[in-house]
Amino acid sequence: xxxxxxxxxxxxxxxxxxxxxxxxxxxxxxxxxxxxxxxxxxxxxxxxxxxxxxxxxxxxxxxxxxxxxxxxxxxxxxxxxxxxxxxxxxxxxxxxxxxxxxxxxxxxxxxxxxxxxxxxxxxxxxxxxxxxxxxxxxxxxxxxxxxxxxxxxxxxxxxxxxxxxxxxxxxxxxxxxxxxxxxxxxxxxxxxxxxxxxxxxxxxxxxxxxxxxxxxxxxxxxxxxxxxxxxxxxxxxxxxxxxxxxxxxxxxxxxxxxxxxxxxxxxxxxxxxxxxxxxxxxxxxx
Ligand code: CO
Numbered sequence: 001x002x003x004x005x006x007x008x009x010x011x012x013x014x015x016x017x018x019x020x021x022x023x024x025x026x027x028x029x030x031x032x033x034x035x036x037x038x039x040x041x042x043x044x045x046x047x048x049x050x051x052x053x054x055x056x057x058x059x060x061x062x063x064x065x066x067x068x069x070x071x072x073x074x075x076x077x078x079x080x081x082x083x084x085x086x087x088x089x090x091x092x093x094x095x096x097x098x099x100x101x102x103x104x105x106x107x108x109x110x111x112x113x114x115x116x117x118x119x120x121x122x123x124x125x126x127x128x129x130x131x132x133x134x135x136x137x138x139x140x141x142x143x144x145x146x147x148x149x150x151x152x153x154x155x156x157x158x159x160x161x162x163x164x165x166x167x168x169x170x171x172x173x174x175x176x177x178x179x180x181x182x183x184x185x186x187x188x189x190x191x192x193x194x195x196x197x198x199x200x201x202x203x204x205x206x207x208x209x210x211x212x213x214x215x216x217x218x219x220x221x222x223x224x225x226x227x228x229x230x231x232x233x234x235x236x237x238x239x240x241x242x243x244x245x246x247x248x249x250x251x252x253x254x255x256x257x258x259x260x261x262x263x264x265x266x267x268x269x270x271x272x273x274x275x276x277x278x279x280x281x282x283x284x285x286x
Pocket of ligand 1: 100104105106262
């Protein structure tokens with residue numbers, strides 16, 4: 001990837017494939033336009049950006065997110081009381097992680113999938129609970145010319161139905177547990193997105209198929225689609241496309257769903273973990 005230079009922030013790339021940690025900026029303060037533009041450039045270059053030692057009130061968290069666009073109110077996942085645009089991702093000690101576990105792209109079952117999420121860490125286990133990211137532009141670029149040509153003609157059908165009717169999802173509906181869901185018509189709907197998308201800002205192409213929400217290839221049966229989807233989902237998360245974000249109290253991570261897949265890990269059952277997520281609305285993909 002080409003390496004932009006930055007004047008107002010320090011940027012350290014995380015792996016050869018992707019990801020960066022940014023220092024020298026206080027996200028709770030007024031960012032200058034130049035700082036914000038550099039943060040945005042870093043996001044669209046590295047796919048995920050992390051910040052350490054931040055202190056964000058709910059209002060400051062939302063204010064930072066709003067610089068990227070309008071904020072999403074999730075149609076299924078209930079929000080924090082008084083803050084319809086903030087999801088509290090709370091895992092009490094002694095319970096397994098059951099939200100965002102496994103590789104996926106957030107909300108690819110929307111007509112206009114989320115641009116990205118900004119997550120703030122409040123209570124972090126002493127070990128475990130990292131988030132993995134995988135660069136879907138590299139995933140596309142490393143396919144053969146023949147496969148690229150085939151995929152560029154294909155459209156995929158995405159749906160929340162499987163993910164939001166699984167046994168661990170069903171117990172969240174109308175519950176008073178730490179993360180709760182409400183019923184929504186969107187669960188039964190399906191939407192179409194190209195299998196290869198073009199980033200709306202950088203124009204770089206990326207693979208856009210994920211095992212949580214991609215149901216089948218348009219015009220193909222599910223049985224015909226599965227071998228191709230399984231191949232693409234395995235390829236999409238090759239080790240050399242990835243980076244891993246280790247959370248700390250006060251860490252903030254933001255990722256671009258048009259560039260990356262991510263996966264939460266269920267490896268800290270004995271510990272509490274509390275993160276707050278604000279998600280920015282995206283546009284239609286092409
Ligand atoms: Co997610």
